[in-house]
Ligand code: SF4
């Protein structure tokens with residue numbers, strides 16, 4: 065018993081460490097990447113290649129005063145940033161990084177991750193609502209309607225995959241795609257000819273789910289100032305920021321496990337954690353690349369996209385796959 | 393996408409956009425009465441950056457007002473100073489050598505491109521895309537470099553003088569401008585592919601923010617705003633001044649009346665400005681840049697004088713009433729964005745705040761120019 | 765139905781084109797200048813704040829006529845002079861003449877609009893724009909330049 069408790073604690077500590085490290089250096093990567101896309105160097109003064117920039121940012125955020133605006137709902141205001149970060153860290157616990165590196169392999173791993181992911185929109189709602197700022201309230205309402213409409217196609221796509229694999233365990237899902245890229249879920253097979261489309265839908269939904277551009281309506285800095293975190297400063301803001309990046313890592317991990325064969329090598333050789341990390345960082349690079357290319361969608365454009373395009377297509381795909389699974 | 397709204401009393405809330413807000417690009421305040429994300433009523437509040445340029449024009453001698461004009465619209469300053477010198481020249485009957493007039497036209501068009509480029513970047517940034525702003529600023533930098541070598545400043549130029557110019561162009565001006573034109577054409581193609589064709593941008597602008605012809609007429613809108621609503625009016629063509637009749641260029645007019653039409657007008661205008669610059673460089677005559685004889689003291693005979701020019705934002709008019717003295721008796725500036733902005737209040741009613749701010753971006757507001 | 769799919773397809777295509785452009789830009793060289801480490805050379809006509817011009821003897825060319833002061837729209841130039849008597853040999857006899865000598869030439873750069881009226885109105889070429897652009901301070905007084913003093917410092 066005590067061993068399992070210890071295990072759990074170690075797992076959580078590692079997860080926090082991994083999430084924090086990732087968040088810090090993804091910010092750096094994002095700023096460097098954005099810089100290069102815009103033909104400027106990005107942060108390059110602190111340390112070689114600006115690698116100490118996250119430390120400087122962290123020191124700045126931590127030494128600032130935490131302000132609670134007058135009239136704010138104090139308890140919720142304080143809870144919201146924690147709620148942004150905590151579920152993201154919890155989700156790491158069930159993600160298998162390789163055949164052996166997994167904190168807790170759960171049979172309902174997929175469900176757990178989605179349950180935690182929806183907690184993320186709670187934090188946005190709390191933050192916007194409690195800070196007693198009209199921009200914040202508008203942003204949080206947007207974020208929630210966005211989350212509602214994007215979880216539907218996302219889950220439908222996941223159901224399609226779970227149906228094919230017959231398991232909700234992330235480990236099993238990855239193992240079922242072992243041995244070369246032609247086994248991966250993204251490659252269309254007889255039973256599921258529309259898999260690349262599913263992948264695209266899932267990818268778009270992940271962008272929306274993590275509030276990344278072009279779906280960053282909750283922040284929308286040119287309209288809503290800073291959206292739900294307008295009133296946050298100091299580490300409150302820092303936690304939101306880290307939470308966002310931790311969510312991105314989880315989104316990328318999920319895509320990798322569901323569609324890109326998890327830790328498997330594209331050519332069926334030496335499956336290892338290296339491949340897993342390579343895949344998720346490539347996906348994250350794409351997220352960054354997309355963010356610095358496109359303008360933001362509107363709220364109705366986003367809902368239209370979800371309800372008129374993504375949901376019908378993913379539903380069709382679900383039915384098609386179900387039918388074909390019966391045939392083959 | 394506006395929907396009919398039925399508001400119960402007490403269901404709306406007030407949202408202050410500005411005086412410090414990323415979308416207003418300056419100290420403009422828009423008081424919005426909102427129903428959720430829909431705007432019920434809007435009221436623009438001015439006066440945060442009023443500097444009394446008109447009064448300054450009345451208690452300073454004519455040459456002393458020269459620097460003021462470039463402080464109106466800091467993005468397209470040369471167009472405004474051009475209007476001022478033309479007005480004073482008209483009032484006091486000063487002949488301008490042809491070379492000076494050509495150089496003025498070329499530099500004004502360069503400045504117009506620079507201004508449109510900055511608008512383009514800032515507008516796309518309003519829509520949430522940051523990268524095009526950086527590309528636009530890069531291109532604008534070439535223009536500013538060329539203009540800096542000639543005028544000595546990068547933003548608030550004080551280059552034109554009554555009768556001509558402060559100094560002639562330098563040796564590098566012509567080759568640098570000639571090199572700039574093809575580069576700019578390349579960039580325009582890039583913007584077309586990266587931004588204009590982008591489905592997200594089109595969805596955000598097409599059929600959004602309609603400004604009818606009547607509305608534009610009612611508020612006296614000019615410039616790209618009016619031309620995006622099908623009003624074919626450009627001072628350069630309709631009331632030709634300077635050497636513009638010598639150039640062959642088109643006035644882009646779109647009849648869709650939406651934000652996308654205004655966007656397209658400005659993008660096309662950049663190409664037309666490039667054409668004017670090309671022709672201007674070809675035709676540039678040799679000669680002096682200042683008239684041989686010019687009154688030492690500018691004292692226009694008593695009278696009422698008006699001159700309009702087409703700046704990057706629309707028709708800028710300047711009225712000088714002279715009583716024969718060293719100072720103007722009345723110095724009135726008719727700034728284009730002042731009129732363009734005022735239609736915002738009426739146009740944005742019933743719109744979503746996102747679309748309204750996109751509409752505001754498409755008006756190309758420069759606040760110091762509204763609030764002189 | 766066809767329109768529905770063709771719109772989706774065209775939309776995706778336009779997004780791919782945009783991403784292609786940013787991808788290409790990613791590998792192009794950086795265009796910015798890392799300012800404090802690298803600086804640009806100011807062009808010959810760059811307008812910094814004004815500076816007195818000296819003659820061959822290192823003395824200011826200015827004859828304290830006050831034209832620049834009067835022309836300045838912002839009233840940022842203030843100068844003072846005193847008459848000094850000096851002797852010249854003229855046709856064999858020594859004459860005493862008076863001339864104005866500049867004793868003070870102050871520029872209040874906080875209100876200067878760099879319009880060039882002063883430079884243009886000086887018939888003696890006694891002032892010119894400097895190439896100074898690295899001006900930053902939190903105190904107003906740091907921009908009240910004593911140009912005569914600066915001229916002396918330049919010469920020493
Ligand atoms: S540049 Fe203009 S404002 Fe500045 S000191 Fe000279 S005349 Fe005055």
Ligand code: SF4
Pocket residue numbers: 825826827828829830831832833843885886887888889890891
């Ligand atoms: S700088 Fe020129 S204009 Fe000014 S006082 Fe001296 S000589 Fe006269």
